[in-house]
Amino acid sequence: MLNETFTTKTEKARWKKYLSRLCAVAWMGLLLTRLSRLETLRLAYDHDQLLQDILEKAVMRQRPFHNAPPFPFLREVMIGSLTGYRPVTTDLALPFYYFPAVREVLVCNIQERLLQQSRRSLDQLTVGSPACQVTRAGAMMGAFDPTGMTKWIKMCPKLEHFHVVLDYSPDLHDGHFDTKVFRLSLLQVKETLKSLRLGFMRTASDRFEFQSAAMVQYDLYGLLGSLKELSVLQQLSIPHVSFMRLKITSSGSFAGILPRSLEVLEITGVVVGCSTNIVSDLEDLVRYRDHFVPQLRRIVLKISPMVVQILSAAFLRFAYEGAGVMFEIQGPDF
Numbered sequence: 001m002l003n004e005t006f007t008t009k010t011e012k013a014r015w016k017k018y019l020s021r022l023c024a025v026a027w028m029g030l031l032l033t034r035l036s037r038l039e040t041l042r043l044a045y046d047h048d049q050l051l052q053d054i055l056e057k058a059v060m061r062q063r064p065f066h067n068a069p070p071f072p073f074l075r076e077v078m079i080g081s082l083t084g085y086r087p088v089t090t091d092l093a094l095p096f097y098y099f100p101a102v103r104e105v106l107v108c109n110i111q112e113r114l115l116q117q118s119r120r121s122l123d124q125l126t127v128g129s130p131a132c133q134v135t136r137a138g139a140m141m142g143a144f145d146p147t148g149m150t151k152w153i154k155m156c157p158k159l160e161h162f163h164v165v166l167d168y169s170p171d172l173h174d175g176h177f178d179t180k181v182f183r184l185s186l187l188q189v190k191e192t193l194k195s196l197r198l199g200f201m202r203t204a205s206d207r208f209e210f211q212s213a214a215m216v217q218y219d220l221y222g223l224l225g226s227l228k229e230l231s232v233l234q235q236l237s238i239p240h241v242s243f244m245r246l247k248i249t250s251s252g253s254f255a256g257i258l259p260r261s262l263e264v265l266e267i268t269g270v271v272v273g274c275s276t277n278i279v280s281d282l283e284d285l286v287r288y289r290d291h292f293v294p295q296l297r298r299i300v301l302k303i304s305p306m307v308v309q310i311l312s313a314a315f316l317r318f319a320y321e322g323a324g325v326m327f328e329i330q331g332p333d334f
Helices: 009-020 024-032 048-059 090-098 146-154 179-187 240-249 272-287 305-310 312-321
Strands: 040-045 076-081 104-108 136-143 161-166 195-200 235-239 264-268 298-302 326-330
Touching: 009 024, 009 048, 024 040, 024 048, 040 048, 048 090, 076 090, 090 104, 090 146, 136 146, 146 179, 272 298
Parallel strands: 040 076, 076 104, 104 136, 136 161, 161 195, 195 235, 235 264, 264 298, 298 326
Antiparallel strands: none
16 A cells, blocks of 8 residues: 555655554555545544645645545545644645535634645645635634634635634734734635634633623634625624624624624623623614614524523513514523
8 A cells, every 4th residue: 555655765664654553643544545435524633744645645636646536525524633732733624625525624623833744835736726615614622813714715715604613812812813814815705605603612601701891802803894795694603792892893883784694693602791781782783673684583692591590581571572583592602
């Protein structure tokens, strides 16, 4: 198998070393070269460079993928790590966007870090590649910086569903990454994107819900801005603190920055210190629905049982008065 897969003595020696040590990722990489009728792939690894070698060969149509297009039936991909201390990089998922049959790519436990690639960057592997057909992409559990995912979005002219859950990092608040780049990438799919879910693990958790608004440092306004340009967006999920920030930045009118196509609004991680205002805000949204969001039919709040008890009367009042809009209360995701 080594002679069929690798051409240089260096490659063969390197892979032989890992195979002799019974490295699971090395054996998995060789197995991938033989799975020509694979339809669904769930990857868990602890040595990304070995897997990257095989995936780059597939994208570049190098041996052993030189005779036929790789993975012609592969439609769904989920990538994770075997150990939490070796998170997945966004670049590791990039090759799957070059395989024309792939429609969905989901990555768990993601973190940006440079790969020690021996060949050229995956950003340059576009020569002769067919148009990306991915319609659903996402990352959850441990994503610190969303800007690396802009590569995914830029490669997906048909992207319909994008989901990312970010974890805690001071960089998100201190301006260590360019949020404008992320927003511009979203605007590239403004005519295809139907659902957008952005959030933070901590704002979706029980313990973080009880922080005051001043203690919640995060907002997604820099990532989102006005959403009206996302002309076909039907479903939106954002944290409560971002809901408040969008309202303040848009001069008190949250409905005014939503796309008219919106059908479902989901708000996560309600901040107790500001929770008394959320009912009136949502009442206003329903009241002006015909003018701003005529397609709105459902509002979902994902909150802890404690918050439900505190605001149960107000929630019930809103549920009854929100004529024409279904109102749901669900538990937090994390």
